Amino acid sequence: MKKEFNIIAKLIEKNSKVLDVGCGDGELMKYIDENITTNIRGLEISKNNVQKCIEKGLTVIEGNAEKDLQQFPKSSFDYVILSQTLQAFLDPERVIDELLRIGKKAIVTIPNFGYWKVRIHLLLQGTMPVTKNLPNEWYDTPNLHMCTIKDFVNFCNKKKIKINSSKLNIKNIFSELGIFLIEK
Amino acid sequence: MNNIKKVKQIIIDKPLKLDCGKTISNFPLAYETYGKLNDKKDNAILAFHALTGDQFASGINPVTNKEGWWNYLLGPGKAIDTNKYFVICANVIGGCMGSYGPSSINPETNKPFGTNFPVITINDMVNAQYHLLKFFKIEKLFSVIGGSMGGMQVLQFVSNFPNKSHTAIPIACTASHSAQNIALNELGRQSIMADHNWSNGFYEENQKLPDKGLAVARMAAHITYLSKKGLQEKFGRKLQERDDLKFSFDADFQIESYLRYQGSVFVDRFDANSYLYITRAMDYFDLIKQFDGNLSKAFEKSKTSFFIISFTSDWLYPTSENREIVIALNAIGKNVGFAEITSDKGHDSFLLDVPDFLNTIKNFLKNSYIKLNEKRI
Known part of the structure; x- marks a missing residue:
């Protein structure tokens, strides 16, 4: 986890204004708050996690990313982070549009369904992959829209969203996680 | 007081x-x-x-x-x-x-x-x-x-x-x-004003207080401070110190007795006119x-x-x-x-x-x- 935080944090400029959408228990926010910028707040749907964020002294708004992003005006944040929750939304395309409306830039991370272990699991076992990043069974997973790194890059290209896609085929096999900095 | x-x-x-x-x-x-x-x-x-x-x-x-x-x-x-x-x-x-x-x-x-x-x-x-x-x-x-x-x-x-x-x-x-909250406050105010003792608000001169009206206002308001589930869990249809219904208008149910009690203790500590003025302030907000x-x-x-x-x-x-x-x-x-x-x-x-x-x-x-x-x- 720390490694992911580190990579995300390096993408953020010092003292910029940040929103962490689906901020969970606030671990990433706390890391950014302590190391990069204190001008950070989170949006979180789970009441339990909201309490954990408050305990950590973080600014958190209880809410649903699919409904509650519209209250933020255009470009109100320098960065909007969406860490490993894109695949759980009913309408991920709309969420991405909203992220890029309220943020000048967005940082999106996805569990990569193209990771070699996932591919081998499906190839050899013939059942839906269960890994560290994808711990649920097919029937109880919150993940509605799984994609690969390549899928996400193609999606951004199609929508004319700026995204770094170097060494795409290699990353699509060897990365458990895709971390992207995107902008309109 | x-x-x-x-x-x-x-x-x-x-x-x-x-x-x-x-x-x-x-x-x-x-x-x-x-x-x-x-x-x-x-x-x-x-x-x-x-x-x-x-x-x-x-x-x-x-x-x-x-x-x-x-x-x-x-x-x-x-x-x-x-x-x-x-x-x-x-x-x-x-x-x-x-x-x-x-x-x-x-x-x-x-x-x-x-x-x-x-x-x-x-x-x-x-x-x-x-x-x-x-x-x-x-x-x-x-x-x-x-x-x-x-x-x-x-x-x-x-x-x-x-x-x-x-x-x-x-x-x-x-x-x-909200309209609902103004309506509920108006219910309370009308209850006070309907009490004969209220005397257009100059009851202190008569030494008779509009306690009944104020108590009913409090009872009605008290219900709005609770939830249906909370009421059901706490009181349900439990009877008040009796084994069966009495076929009268006594407080048969615990919830009735509870509300009557809430009303009666409230009038000892609160002024009816203050209730009118403060609810009005809320409505105007x-x-x-x-x-x-x-x-x-x-x-x-x-x-x-x-x-x-x-x-x-x-x-x-x-x-x-x-x-x-x-x-x-x-x-x-x-x-x-x-x-x-x-x-x-x-x-x-x-x-x-x-x-x-x-x-x-x-x-x-x-x-x-x-x-x-x-x-x-």
Whole structure:
């Protein structure tokens, strides 16, 4: 986890204004708050996690990313982070549009369904992959829209969203996680 | 209310122009404090009470000899820790615990004002309480906090005095009193006015109080402070000290007996005219209208960090109305946190032992105070 935080944090400029959408228990926010910028707040749907964020002294708004992003005006944040929750939304395309409306830039991370272990699991076992990043069974997973790194890059290209896609085929096999900095 | 002389008061000599157009001056504002103001004077919290509250938020109320209304939240070692913070709480004007209100003596007649007292608003209440900052020589409060009508006062305070509090915690409230809430308040007022003893508000002269009307008003209001689930779980159809129905209009059911009791104890501590005046102030509260339909404008000049709290089973000031305040603040990029606390206890949750609620306040204050000392807020 720390490694992911580190990579995300390096993408953020010092003292910029940040929103962490689906901020969970606030671990990433706390890391950014302590190391990069204190001008950070989170949006979180789970009441339990909201309490954990408050305990950590973080600014958190209880809410649903699919409904509650519209209250933020255009470009109100320098960065909007969406860490490993894109695949759980009913309408991920709309969420991405909203992220890029309220943020000048967005940082999106996805569990990569193209990771070699996932591919081998499906190839050899013939059942839906269960890994560290994808711990649920097919029937109880919150993940509605799984994609690969390549899928996400193609999606951004199609929508004319700026995204770094170097060494795409290699990353699509060897990365458990895709971390992207995107902008309109 | 024979012990009313025991209360602390400041006399506000500066004239205060009320929203109704009248001006009042040299009037008393009753208050109580908890904890100690530190040397830096940066640990002061102004707590606002709700409709039937008073300045005795914690400890034992010396007038009623009952526990303070915010005893779960406020006191040494509690969520608002009075070992650490200095808490001021005032009785609102229009009230009946020592502040200027309809039961105050009109110097022109030497009798209580009754309904000759001017109609007051939330804005008037807040403007009167602002004088407490000068009285205690506090440049900037650490926090303003309150639930229900207390929350409305928090919103109005921050709007009127944008630079006078580092943090603000409006709880279970609204920026604009809804039609349903006006209707429920009107029910209470009509119940008081329908009592013959009310005598157009000049009952003190007759020595007969409109207790029945006030008790019914309280019973009706009390139902709105609870939730259907909470009522069902606590009372269900349980009978009151009897094995079967009596086929009469006695209190057969426990819930009836409970409400009658709530009504009867209320009249011993509250003035009927104050009930009329304060409910009216709530009904007139519309911060959205004050700012021409744009609530965000109410907070534009403010640098305050907000934390807004609602409760799942509160149907009087539901989450949606609290969230409107969050939305207005986010629309202008203000620092705001929000939590909806799970509770079956209805609107009353903000007065009760609801652990997530108490923890939220405790943690928000604790962490805000750390940030304040690091000059981060």
